[in-house]
Amino acid sequence: MLDLLRRAQSLAALSGILLLAILISPRAADGSRIFLQPGNLTDILRQISLIGIIALAMTFVILTGGIDLSVGSLLALSTTLTAMALTRAWPHAYYTSHILGAILAAVAVSTLAGALNGAIVSALRIQPFIVTLASMIGVRGLAKWLSSNENIDIGFGRDLAAEFAAVFREKAIVIGSYACAAALFWILLARTVFGRHVRAIGDNEKAAQYAGLPIRRTKIWVYSLSGLLSGFAGVLYAAENHQGNPNAGVAYELDAIAAVVIGGTPLTGGKGSISGTIMGTLIMGVLTNMLRLNNVDSNVEMMIKAVIIVLAVAVQRGRNSIS
């Protein structure tokens, strides 16, 4: 019942913004609303996909009462590694296996980095904010060092790297990846033992210890998943931008955290949902699109987003104090 109400509220907020976007949408030459054009709607979905994917795992991290500031840097590392593997490594490999190898290598490295975050958080009992702040700095440094601080261009020719980019920047592939990841993480949280453990640890870690739950293992997995999804988002980033950019993903962690928080997961953890995070991501995406269609200055856009974040959390607080 309460859960239904929570979902309904996120949904109501999203509907409100959608309605507003439709109402104030500029019109095309034929009189139709530009916002509602299929091309625009799918553009929104593609634009939110990277942050959306990262926010899915961020939800798990925040549910355990943690935070992962390193996701933007992990994305940069992964995007750099993808581009390097495609353009510089394995010159004699076959097309498909070369592409798959590049993706796997990039994702594996960022997953391992995430696992290291989790291991340090749980074994040394250092606050996740500090640990991931350190790795946000360190991993960014690694990405820049590996690429000598230069963009690695993938190009638009007919070579392997360009083929990769052509496939993985397809709207269907990008949006489909987000949809699949969302479905998987939804099931993971709602239906599995792992998901139950994640919520229990976030709600009361001491009680979780007394109940004999595998706290360390769960946390390492949670941060690994965060690394994995950031790495995957990095692969998509490389394709979309035709380059591996060690300076990519700056402040992505903040957008992802904002989406999670707007979706109703408090930073103290313990309660929240994937559906909420998806709503939060969509709210931010539609808002951005609406403002840009109406030629609102991007700096003003940031100010409006700031208000939305505070408003969303204020509404949630009000609701909680009633119950």
Added chain:
Amino acid sequence: MTAPLLEARDIGKHFGGVAALRRAHFSLLTGEVRALIGENGAGKSTLAKILAGSVKPDSGRILIDGQPAPISSPLDAQRLGIGIIYQELDLFPNLTVGENIVIGNLRYPESRLVNFQRIDDFCRPFLEQAGLRCGARRMAGSLSIGEMQLLAIARALSMNARVILMDEPTSSLFDDAAERLFGLIRELKGRGVSIVYVSHRMDEIFRISDRATVLRDGETVATVEVGATDAAEIIRLMVGRNLNIAARPYRRPLGEVVLEAQGLTTGKLRDVSFELHRSEVLGVAGLVGSGRTELGRALFGLDRIRGGAVHFQGRPIKPASPRDAIRSGIGLVPEDRRLEGLMMHMSVTENSTLAVLARIAKRGFIRRRLEISGLGPMVRQLALDCPSLASPVETLSGGNQQKVLLARWLLLDPDVFFLDDPTRGIDVGAKQDIYRIIDGLAAAGKGVILVSSELPELLRCSDRILVLSNGRLTAVYDAKEATQETIMASATNFGTSSRQPGPLTGKDAS
């Protein structure tokens, strides 16, 4: 007599859709000790919080000395001379004793800089009055729970309180600290301070209070002269029915030894040895700080075992974590259910099955039908009263929360149960249910170690009673022969006496 010092009329308060108070009446005379009693959820804590200004009532009026006195904040209450001592003591552990007294205190003249000398001077008389023998510069967090309570009283006194509300002040005290508190209450009464005493414990009410106000379902049922009534009458008023205090159950013969500790030594425990048999309830008595909780921590892998050995069914074990201990077959129901036991935002079902998810899952996926169907018999066995199995446990009463926590361990079904004060702060009816569960565990061949602050409870439930004092085992009694006096004597025997511990094994004792 004159107009009442404090009067509350028709107080109503809702939390969400739930009525905590409907039409509560309350009036208090100067220098009176008044017990405020009722089952959990009856509204006594809410009423106390309203009088102290930390909760705002929806309706009703409060009068002081016959004059309307709107109380809408703790500061208002302080101005009107009402002090409160919360069950969860609201102290700042990282500030000094003195700072705790002067912070937010209207009587302490404000200054921009902290002047410890002035704080010392201000606090000294009140610390003396409260009987807290410690310097004002000691950190509050280093005090024992009993001392913290005295500090809270000193704080109320320093605010010149004419009324002090105490919300279950003895729920975490052992009898000696409670004894000191009672002495202090008598002294305060002698000086004309009125005390409102919220409690579950019948014996205390008869010892210290003049009158008792009984609440039931948010309404005032009656206010009775304690001298002219008895416990059965008050219990009848509380529950609205006659409740027979269950007789001591039939004791069954003990089974084999399931758990054995030899010379167990940790940071707190010194050389503790005992045997626990199947079908046995082994009571553990001791003052707070005696090592009774630490005994559980050692067996459950939370404290490092520095010396001695623990055998489980003859095999030596050395649990390094609760996970380890659970695998060996030991379960522990912790003392503080909110802090160490329950996930307050999660549902009754999720809390109950948390430790046995592996059993009801297939390839990592929780089989939800199996999860819920497995819980049905448990809910009936525990007489669990909740709106729905999907309700978050934070919405349940203390007694029902405790039952959910017990359900978790009953489902896990270990061979040894360590129950650390399982009836702390819960109502009479739920206590009886928990005694029944403990009897049932023994009947099912489990070994049960029961820690309790209430001696009658230990005498009611146990086969044998271990007494700990200052980390050492000072006596072992057969529960049939022990009395509250003999147990108290052993519990306060601080290592100076040369008295030998009693017989150590069940066979010798029986």
